[in-house]
Amino acid sequence: MHARVLDLDPATRHVSLDAKDPAFFQNPYPAFEAIRAETPVFFWKQYGLWCFVNADDVNALFRDRRFGREILHVATREEVGLPEPEPRLKPFYDVDSLSMLEREPPAHTRLRTLVNRAFVSRQIEKLRPRIEKLSHELIDRFEGRGEAELIADFATPIPVIVIAELLGVPADRADDLLDWSHKMVAMYQFGRTREQEDAAVAATLAFSDFLRGYINERRGKPADDLISTLIAAEEAGDKLTEDELVTSCILLLNAGHEATVHATGNGVKAILESGLDPKALFADAERIAATVEECMRFDPPLHFFARYVLEDLDYRGLSLKKGERVGLVIGAANRDPARFEQAARFDPGRPPLANVSFGGGIHFCIGAPLARLEMQTSMPILFERLPKLRLAGEPLYRDAYHFHGLAALHVAW
Template identity: 55%
Template sequence: MQLSPRAPGFVANPYPAYAAIHRHGEAVFWEEYGHWCFAGYDIVNLLLRDKRFGRQITHVASRAELGLAEPAPHLSAFDAVEAHSLLELEPPAHTRLRTLVNRAFVARQVEQMRPEIATLADRLIDTFIADGGVELLSRYAEIIPVTVIARMLGIAEDMAPHLLDWSHRMVRMYTFARDEAVEIDANAAARDFASFIRDEIAQRRANPDDDLISLMLTRSARDGEILGDDEIVSTAILLLNAGHEATVHQIGNAVATILEFGLCPRAMFADRQTTALAIEEMMRFDPPLHMFTRYALTDCEPVPGVSLRKGETIGLLLAAANRDPRRFPDPGNFIANRTEGTHLAFGAGIHFCLGAPLARLELQIALPALFARLPSHPRLATTPQRRDAYHFRGLTELQLVWDQ
């Protein structure tokens, strides 16, 4: 398949391309990426869990053996953060670190945050409800998740602009055909972000509290484990980056879907049950993460006709899997009460999104609150423009207007 991830038509709407892949099979060699990609629901679900694949590769083979270049000096700070990231680790390191962090994100723990998230959403809506319009991403969608994660980590809320800036610059590293300027800027952001978190760690070590950074310092000792500062830095940055980037884009994508398709928020968000179903369909229909890559840890043939050598990359097209007609009938149609099965927007296997319960809760609060509070059904002031940032699908801005 030859298709630039930066082609304007694809950026605006990748789903026709996914549909074409489904018509011809479940795997395609994507020329621009130079590796095989998988789009079928069953195979993507399987490969997310398959222990023959992983996010790391140098733990089973040397760079020389794989023909990989040595790490770039101008990315040393960024690579140092990634070296201990849960998203990039494999067992046993991944198991150990995730076990220590997971307790803060289990559903019953997260549910206790419902009142404060609802209060935050209402407070933000109060700041623009009388204006007759708003740029929703910067005034609402960004602020909710970054504030919630900052509170969990015990970071002052007035640091949010800096956290967002560092995060946005680091996440650009995952865009297609990035240039050296992006890399240098991402490295600088990673260096400053890490320095800030190290200062936070020092403060908690001197004066522990009940926040997540303190717990990462104290629980490790209680469990007989030692979490190093580098691990805590990487984990805190991952939680801040992943904890708001995906949710911001999912809120934006969901609001755009509702307005572009003329859906009825009152019916979708009538109660917690209908809201929960509608949110799951939002994530299936237009999720923020479209590709998740893994390395082949051994020579293998995951599907007939696709032979992989150890060290090769594969792309798992999560959003395409969510539109697989063999799994989801009429996949291009938004069905608020769809019950065919679980989508893959959060991934699967050991790298299933740690923050999924929190992301679900934020969406279940933020979207109903917005449509319930605005004085009339909002409208799009301009056509939403998509970010040129595949694998992450989101909007550059979302301008809404409404009658007073």
């Protein structure tokens, strides 16, 4: 597989690796290991940046404040050679540029502080009964069929409905929310097309108009939901602007389901393929938590994150210039044998060592407590209700690197 997919020059550490080759995106881990065997740092030609594969490096770079998600707070476009976005893409980038995910302090600090109050563990724990009820309702719909496609029938509805209800937008618009979200998220993947860009712009405009309507409604009629909380939120006398509020809601809706859908699908696949006894894996709260963490480590839903270099510096023998970008390969870091013994093996009983699936540092995933709760609640119910659950066909991943999730997961019982 490597000879066809991967071309690595050990002298220059330059790698040619086509992320759209099915031999890679169906199972990227052998390629990562072939690279790691030669070098912990490589230049990915198709991306045009230096990438890191080892857990210690990825973990350190997530926390190193000399690297960040934006660059224009410390440099001009001319200074770092960053071209203006094409005018046709302006509506997308106008929204995207206000996302806390794309900001650095002090803007990031202000936005995250205002939003974070809804995602602390004690608040999220209140959602457990709703997730339990929803899990049972979904299984009730397909249990009698003896078969299901779990991505559409189970993994997708739970996080979509939960985040919609948390925000205060109607869950019966879930199909629209999913459609807009998928089209916008396509802007972040490798090798996007003109058609995908145009679809993302249209989705951004529709999504924004939809949310502005609900925000205006909540201004006059507050409810017990996150939109109302954000409207009222004030931290040190500073509020969200309406544009920031719209962007924050879009970010939470997009990030609040996309990763959890695929983490759940990938996790169920890993459990079924492992041959391990689900009863043992979900026997008590401690083992449930350990199983979910191992699912996240073993086959994470997000494999790649980029950072700008915020100042000229040397790192791992690389001379990096302000305005360059580096890639943090989460999928490789989570399989680093220097950190995880028998890293390619699915083993929920392994010692509890932190993985980097949720990132790290100031951009650590704000929704991590919710994602963990959704998986820790829904997956044990699935395996308890369907004790004879088995794969019914080969699970295939989507052509959507650096996102890593199944196109479908056909099961039977």
